[in-house]
Amino acid sequence: MEILLAIMIGFLYAAGIYMIMRRSIVKLILGIVLLGNGVNLLIFLLGRITKGEPPIIPGTESVIEGLYADPIPQALILTAIVISFGLQSFAIILVKRAYKVLGTDDLDQLNTTDENS
Amino acid sequence: MTNHIITLPLLVNLFISIILMFYWRKVRLQKIVSVAGSVLGLAVAILVFIHVYQNGTQTVASGNWSAPFGIVLVGDMLAATLILLTAISALAVSVFSTVAVINARLRFGYFSVFHFLILGLNGAFLTGDIFNLYVWFEIIIISSFVLISIGGEKNQLEGAVKYFTLNFFASMIFLTALGILYGLAGTLNMADLSAKVSQIDNQVLVEVCAILFLVGFGIKSAVFPLYFWLPASYHTPPAAVSAIFSGLLTKVGVYAMIRVFSVIFEMTPFLQTLLMVIAVLTIFSGGVGSLIQNNIRKVFSYLIICHIGFMIGGLAMFTKVAIAGVAFYLIHDIIIKTNLFLIAGLIFRMKASSSMRKIGGIYSNYPKLSLLISIPLFSLIGIPPLSGFWPKISLIIASFELKHYWFFGALIFGSFITLVIIARLWSRVFWKEQPKMDSNPKFNYFYQLSKFDKMRFVLPIVLLTIVTLYIGFGAEHIQEISTRIAEEIVNKDLYINAVLKSS
Numbered sequence: 343m344e345i346l347l348a349i350m351i352g353f354l355y356a357a358g359i360y361m362i363m364r365r366s367i368v369k370l371i372l373g374i375v376l377l378g379n380g381v382n383l384l385i386f387l388l389g390r391i392t393k394g395e396p397p398i399i400p401g402t403e404s405v406i407e408g409l410y411a412d413p414i415p416q417a418l419i420l421t422a423i424v425i426s427f428g429l430q431s432f433a434i435i436l437v438k439r440a441y442k443v444l445g446t447d448d449l450d451q452l453n454t455t456d457e458n459s
Numbered sequence: 460m461t462n463h464i465i466t467l468p469l470l471v472n473l474f475i476s477i478i479l480m481f482y483w484r485k486v487r488l489q490k491i492v493s494v495a496g497s498v499l500g501l502a503v504a505i506l507v508f509i510h511v512y513q514n515g516t517q518t519v520a521s522g523n524w525s526a527p528f529g530i531v532l533v534g535d536m537l538a539a540t541l542i543l544l545t546a547i548s549a550l551a552v553s554v555f556s557t558v559a560v561i562n563a564r565l566r567f568g569y570f571s572v573f574h575f576l577i578l579g580l581n582g583a584f585l586t587g588d589i590f591n592l593y594v595w596f597e598i599i600i601i602s603s604f605v606l607i608s609i610g611g612e613k614n615q616l617e618g619a620v621k622y623f624t625l626n627f628f629a630s631m632i633f634l635t636a637l638g639i640l641y642g643l644a645g646t647l648n649m650a651d652l653s654a655k656v657s658q659i660d661n662q663v664l665v666e667v668c669a670i671l672f673l674v675g676f677g678i679k680s681a682v683f684p685l686y687f688w689l690p691a692s693y694h695t696p697p698a699a700v701s702a703i704f705s706g707l708l709t710k711v712g713v714y715a716m717i718r719v720f721s722v723i724f725e726m727t728p729f730l731q732t733l734l735m736v737i738a739v740l741t742i743f744s745g746g747v748g749s750l751i752q753n754n755i756r757k758v759f760s761y762l763i764i765c766h767i768g769f770m771i772g773g774l775a776m777f778t779k780v781a782i783a784g785v786a787f788y789l790i791h792d793i794i795i796k797t798n799l800f801l802i803a804g805l806i807f808r809m810k811a812s813s814s815m816r817k818i819g820g821i822y823s824n825y826p827k828l829s830l831l832i833s834i835p836l837f838s839l840i841g842i843p844p845l846s847g848f849w850p851k852i853s854l855i856i857a858s859f860e861l862k863h864y865w866f867f868g869a870l871i872f873g874s875f876i877t878l879v880i881i882a883r884l885w886s887r888v889f890w891k892e893q894p895k896m897d898s899n900p901k902f903n904y905f906y907q908l909s910k911f912d913k914m915r916f917v918l919p920i921v922l923l924t925i926v927t928l929y930i931g932f933g934a935e936h937i938q939e940i941s942t943r944i945a946e947e948i949v950n951k952d953l954y955i956n957a958v959l960k961s962s
Contacts, residue, residue: 362624370620374627381634388642415641418590422634425597429627432601436608436623440616452617 347387354380367437367447374433378426382419389415462517464510465534467503468542468581471496476574486565490557493570497546497553500577504546511539512940516947516957518587526959527651533587533958536944537786541584541714544790547926548706548797549577551919556699558908558915559804564610564697572609576602576703583711587958589640589723590647592715593633596679600626603708606700607692618695625678625688633675639668640723650958652723653951669724673733676719680712682771683740686764690748693763694756694813698804701756705763706797710789713770717785721948722955726777738772739869741765746876755813755888756803758880759796762839765873766792769854772866776857782945784853787937791838791846791930798835798923805832805916806888809905812896815884820893828917829889831924836885838927840878846930847874849938 354376361373392411399406441447475496482488511517516535520526534542553573560569579598586592603626608619641647643664644655659665674685681689689709693701720726720734745765752758770792773785803813809825810818822829834845841847851870858867898904905913930937947953 362628367620370624374624377628377631381631381638384635385638385641388638390642412645414647415638418638418641421590421594425594428601429597429630432604433623433627436604436616436619439608439611440620443611443613443616449620452620454614454617 472578618692629678636671702800734775741768781857787850819891
């Protein structure tokens, strides 16, 4: 399971970065989405995957014995998902506005702010 | 020591931005509330600063969850100083925005987002939890995305796309590093991480993690190979927006670097060498880049990059003297860079252009204002006894002690090139005669403004110039504060004890 997830995360990172570097402005958004998901899965994987061991302390004891699923990575991912969702929706609106105003979806044409005037 | 006073800067800005949301369309009221709120914010920041100055590091465990488990807010000397500087810059920019940002922009919640940005900055300075730092960073960048694209002009949107993509990418790298760090150490509290990270067997992975943090913060603070988004976007939004960006957003990256590399990671020789190389190249490329620019705001953008290098180099040396120099430079730089972009905004209002080719003759038109503007410009170069001079002494002493002659050379080169650039700017914008330029009948020139409007343009610059003069002439006090900051940074046990022992 870990190996499978690791390969998947690597694929998501690679695809995300590749898409961000493409010229089309729509692929930029796709890249952002893929990269965001890859990061979330990475946190999930690095929090150690434990199956069927909820972090609940039995009523008779005061600490958990043995393995248990760490709840913190899930809290972190939840926060990160909400944040990246907000960023992605902002990105879509921004890109749509930019396309309307600039009249191009080619990122290579966006070079007027770099010119020396 | 637990004291809830340090949460006040967060609460004030949060409530101001919420109040502003209720008056979405009432621009005049928004202006009044924002300026009043910024004054209140400054008062609170002074209170926090004095409190921390007198009583040492303060901590607050949010929700009363004690230190390694819950999120803690830590107000040490560095955080308190930066909060104070943020409040001063925020007040200046808030007053400047009331007149320099057109109402069409203000109607889209400009001031509300502005105060969210200040909230995010204060939060980032205060937090003692690395994931919480990420969340504050996101609040900062989301607010800055809105501020950079509000108005939706052609240039602005283009700059915004670049700014957005690179900053998003930086956040993702930061988050990746954070995930790896949590997987290695199993905690998120910075003070707790410090002890746990040094016990990890796989130190190679720790170093990789440190480099990922360096790249993430490096993009945000615009260091050498990662700075290209900055000169492509900082000149596009209104002057007030780029003022707050240039004063504070790149510095928050530097702050995060100082925090992470002093508390969490050990300064290994490899990291020190890497930071030093980055610093020298940053100074060089920023300085040379700004030489060929013609747009005043682009010149200043490259100068930001150049001067970031000074701070990174000081951090790389990591001795008490060097960190004191970094802290002093940070204090000087936040005020001066905010002021520079306000000045650029004022010049644009006078001449309807930012291109050095097209404008000139400001000295003959506005002699008194030119004299005022000359003070921050000369402070930027670091002519003694103005403020830019003092931190460089500490940095030079440190570089001689550690025999970092390359950095010493870069420091001198950076200062010299700043001198050349400012001298060129002065002669071309202030002394040169005004080239023939048709006046734009639609543009509202500075001399056409009412007295009240003119005052709101000039007052923020006066305020920041007075602060700069104080930093220069009261260098004794600033040096004392910087030395205290350096002591707290270099002896990380002080920070760790304050966080872990208090609760």
